[in-house]
Amino acid sequence: MIPYEELSKEELLEIKSDLDAQFEAIKAKGLNLDMSRGKPSTEQLNLSMEMMDVLTSESDLVCEEGVDCRNYGVLDGIKEAKQLLADMMEVPKDNIVIFGNSSLNIMYDTIARSMTHGVMGSTPWCKLDKVKFLCPVPGYDRHFAITEYFGIEMINIPMTPTGPDMDLVEKYVNNDPAVKGIWCVPKYSNPQGITYSDVTVHRFAALKPAAEDFRIFWDNAYGIHHLYEDKQDYLIEILMECKKEGNPDMVYKFSSTSKISFPGSGIGAIAASDANLEDIRKQMRIQTIGHDKLNQLRHARYFKDIHGMVQHMKRHADILRPKFDMVLSSLDRELSGLGIGSWMAPRGGYFISFDSMEGCAKAIVAKAKEAGLVMTNAGATFPYGKDPKDSNIRIAPSYPTVEELKTACEIFTLSVKLVSIDKLLSNILGI
Amino acid sequence: MIPYEELSKEELLEIKSDLDAQFEAIKAKGLNLDMSRGKPSTEQLNLSMEMMDVLTSESDLVCEEGVDCRNYGVLDGIKEAKQLLADMMEVPKDNIVIFGNSSLNIMYDTIARSMTHGVMGSTPWCKLDKVKFLCPVPGYDRHFAITEYFGIEMINIPMTPTGPDMDLVEKYVNNDPAVKGIWCVPKYSNPQGITYSDVTVHRFAALKPAAEDFRIFWDNAYGIHHLYEDKQDYLIEILMECKKEGNPDMVYKFSSTSKISFPGSGIGAIAASDANLEDIRKQMRIQTIGHDKLNQLRHARYFKDIHGMVQHMKRHADILRPKFDMVLSSLDRELSGLGIGSWMAPRGGYFISFDSMEGCAKAIVAKAKEAGLVMTNAGATFPYGKDPKDSNIRIAPSYPTVEELKTACEIFTLSVKLVSIDKLLSNILGI
16 A cells, blocks of 8 residues: 555545545435444343343342342442442442442532532632643543533643553642542543553552542443453552552542443442542432432342353453454555554454544544444544544444444545545645 | 329329339330331332333333433433323423432432532522522421532521411512522421412412522422322422413422332432523533433333322322321320320321420430330431421331331320420429
8 A cells, every 4th residue: 555645646636536436426325324422232232131030020129238129228339239340340349339320420420529529628629720630632522521511621641552641640640739630441441442551550559649639530431341352451450559559549430330231221330448438428428318229239130240240241242343343454454554544453442543644533524424424523532522633533333233334434434535635635735 | 185284293293103114114125116217118119019020121122212221312311201200290291301210319419510500500609608598497307418518508497387488488588699599398298298388389489589590499209199088288380380470490390209119219300491401401411321211111111101100109198098097196195185295197298297395306206216216316307407496306107017106106105295294394393
């Protein structure tokens, strides 16, 4: 392959004319495809259908500690659900609090509580002139939406292949007392699929925050969401690492079963130090009498234990793997060597991150839309929706079928080529 | 019956000695009884057991609008659940937003949002020097706990047999811009079982708040929780009444199925004007991807419609009625005419409110505890846990069996008599 950049204006125009024809042909099909959200497919949902039969009118609905799960009571989760999610999150079960169906909601509540009540006795953030959060980019749009909603200033931290740029993280966290947190998806990161290296995790644990109420928001959303049986990433457990470094209270860890059982009807949890959990329970006691214990019981009895859950995830992987392979092989075949985009092959998670030539991402997403393919909005992976280079695009291969993905990738790679050629031509013409 | 107050010191001492013996005898049994919380009994929970069979692995889990309830999507509730809860709350289904398992959590979120983001564009309450809430007393401890948690100043408003003292409510709301809300349980109120009269509701709707962001927090927790087939209370619908009075945005209405299906695993909802709901959805979009739709579907399919739900409530009433009757008949038999306490017979809800002689409630609850009976803490029905007269005690008859209630009432009435005699004696002795 000759990189497009080395081609002449005439050569580019010739290729463009050919690609235009292909694009018009596919556009004419009036397709409706979606690679925008990390949504499990129907086939994946079907994997958990037997969960619907676990609790029936004949079931004993009393949990291990002797509480009737149908009634009020048990603020922070029944024992068997705590054990399951503690194992999933690799922490002691006493360091877990179970919430409702969404870890996003727990993160929102955590920020909201810090705004109005501070963190373990610190000044409420709403009383401060300035609160800042570090945001490794590209990252998860819904994280950034929460901090934006609360008027928290977000600072971009570039991702590297081993995690966020830790020199920069240390510089901000250790010197600026207005920096109160950092959003992390440490394993199979959204959208790049990067797993933080041992050194990165260790440097996180060894931070010396200028703010006593600085917290790492460690959203381990994809902890057991591997794609391959024979190759998987490993991540050091951050709570223990922080404890070892004398920073036991510095991290909140979040996770849920949303992409394990059912996205709308899973259970979410937070893991943290005893002192942090005591602070959180103070709020919980005011906020609720307790979350849905029947759903906790349903999950605990269905998966039985972490081994059951891990086995279950292999069935998810069997469905997801061919989809990721389809996207990656399309990108390789169509774009390798052209110098108009780069990407990484993740070993887990829900996304593939694509970086186009600078200034092309928005146009590519718009172009794909013309042919009926919905992508995540360009910019969404950055705070305030602003990608300074306009180059990152998140690809979510989970929901469409392999067949649909094939067409979607055709549209996507055509769009990348066409927009890139336009960009190169406008450079040549000096527009 | 001769009122205790008219008895001589000697007569009182004689009665006391007799009551002491009875008390010691019952205390010797080492009982463990609980009339403290409005918790449905196991028998009541069993009424809804077939709900556990409504959704199975064979079920079609797609809701009316064509969404797979297992997956992400649908922010504010599936149509069929909205219809059911809208009918339950007597509002149009477009004026409903469904949340998770707890209306208390919705109320908490509503206050929390007002603190950090204001109400429909008003100044966030956390930026104000002073925020005040009116609290009809006696009232619901968990309401007061929320406003206390957020540092909101609470002002007692005495309840009357037709609802809160509206002269006082109007005086505060129409003149003090720091007054941002009022907690109401308008039907079968907690703990008195009072239903606000038509005139009271109308006066609420016609308020002219000094604060544009004043809201009525209308917690209609017991809207269809009648005790008697042949006599029930009726409550005017507040949203419509406010609309008629030109105050469409002045009220949030809350409810849930907690005491209809399962307390831990019901569904909660808020009803409000379009403008209020748009304000709320702005937050919801940040806070969650959506609540548990499978549980919404389970409820909608189980109850089918509001008629099904109303029929279901009659079965709850059949279980609750004998319990209320047991408590009321005990109070009547043991305490009527003694001038040491007063109470009302509610037509629905979960509580009976008892008012002792001034300065006796704490001692009565402590006395009952000596004999193994747990009551709601005296004072709990007032903001900050402070009953200025120390006289109100909330009785919750739902959880114990009728047999247990019989003994519990024996302990309670003995405790009332003994503490009252002590009080009268200390008055006589001038202590």
